[in-house]
């Protein structure tokens with residue numbers, strides 16, 4: 001498992017350039033362009049189970065779903081950041097990509113540290129330190145457990 | 161309990177008496193805005209639309225503005241899919257290619273009103289705070305779900321109060337103010353928050369407020385707004401909306417804010433947001449003489465009549481520098497027409513400007529006015545992210561229409577006060 005370390009304000013154009021927005025919408029089209037302008041090595045080398053650690057305001061910028069769809073498709077397990085931009089955060093919930101907001105863990109991380117995550121108990125292990133991240137609200141867990149917002153909506157429509 | 165604007169409006173829309181920041185509530189917005197991305201949105205829920213139909217035909221507002229006229233077979237086909245969807249579902253508010261940029265149309269056509277709640281699958285949906293509405297951007301999947309169910313979840317935001325005093329000096333505009341604030345509090349300084357503008361705002365026209373609310377997202381805000389006042393009332397009357405068609409909402413006097421900030425407008429001067437983040441803000445003096453190859457006046461941030469007029473006043477009977485291209489992008493057809501009638505378009509064209517169709521144009525780098533490696537663009541848009549205008553080795557600087565027009569004259573970044581005073 002590899003840790004991809006990025007800084008503050010990783011915006012939606014860095015994650016997935018705007019020029020492809022109206023030509024790429026499915027995972028296979030999105031994958032090769034992920035983080036293209038910031039880190040061309042990412043899409044070539046990323047593997048299932050990798051983690052991204054980033055700074056403040058991850059995902060700021062446009063309402064753009066391709067970054068989340070792409071990160072999920074390449075198998076990113078989670079992103080740990082100091083904070084997220086809100087539309088990106090919503091988008092991740094709706095697509096079932098798990099994000100962790102934990103400034104302490106980001107600050108504690110230095111290159112080469114081992115990182116492990118205990119999703120059930122809300123714990124992150126960085127090197128020899130342990131951090132706790134807050135539980136999600138019930139409504140959000142329900143969306144996640146349904147497998148994303150569209151599934152959740154489908155179930156709701158069926159019950160009507 | 162005294163409440164902020166966001167708390168008040170979200171409690172109204174969720175039918176809950178008391179709500180607190182952090183709480184998740186379910187709301188039914190008055191409108192859902194989508195644009196060229198409607199094609200991708202409806203693609204996700206085709207079987208459901210067939211089986212259940214859409215929630216209501218008055219909920220969606222659909223505008224074709226992002227890649228117009230279509231730049232490729234693929235985008236043309238997207239437009240076609242959207243037009244068919246609109247016809248089949250009898251969508252009431254549809255604006256085809258050439259009408260203008262979605263956010264401008266929502267305000268201009270009276271679809272955003274004081275005290276209303278709008279959501280949209282575009283990050284600059286926060287613009288309608290200009291008219292005292294609560295509005296915020298969501299993603300495509302949520303837009304799809306909303307089309308079917310008419311409701312979604314929102315987290316009640318904390319609120320930030322920004323108190324303004326004094327007056328802006330000549331040559332300084334609302335764009336300079338909002339860039340100054342973003343530079344001050346950073347691109348994440350208002351993350352997840354509702355930002356309320358208080359104090360001496362009576363000199364801010366709806367156009368000025370629009371520019372400011374539009375850029376709320378550039379400091380991470382969920383929404384940004386100006387309260388309903390005489391200025392709002394007059395604007396709405398002008399566009400034919402009567403007072404009885406809306407119920408403004410005000411923040412309570414004792415509302416609790418997460419942060420309170422004060423700015424003296426007299427102390428604001430022209431600024432430029434430098435590459436590649438909106439909060440990399442410098443005073444215009446620090447960046448004068450940087451060569452630029454392209455200027456853009458327009459977009460949903462600064463493509464209104466008053467913006468084009470300011471540019472025309474600076475460029476009248478003059479020619480732009482021969483090494484620079486000046487692109488003009490009116491935010492809507494109505495603005496374009498008015499600018500034509502007032503002779504503003506003629507002035508801009510004679511000065512060397514190229515007029516683009518009312519829409520997003522070069523703003524998102526999908527077509528038109530794409531930059532080449534090594535080039536710099538000074539733009540009135542809201543984002544200068546790397547690659548935003550189609551080329552990652554190009555640089556984008558953001559400023560007011562006056563600064564951009566003045567800079568076009570010399571082919572380098574120029575303090576607008578140098579040309580305005582003369």
Ligand code: SF4
Pocket residue numbers: 226261262263282284459460461519520523524541542
């Ligand atoms: S003009 Fe630019 S910022 Fe505004 S809606 Fe269009 S692409 Fe978005």
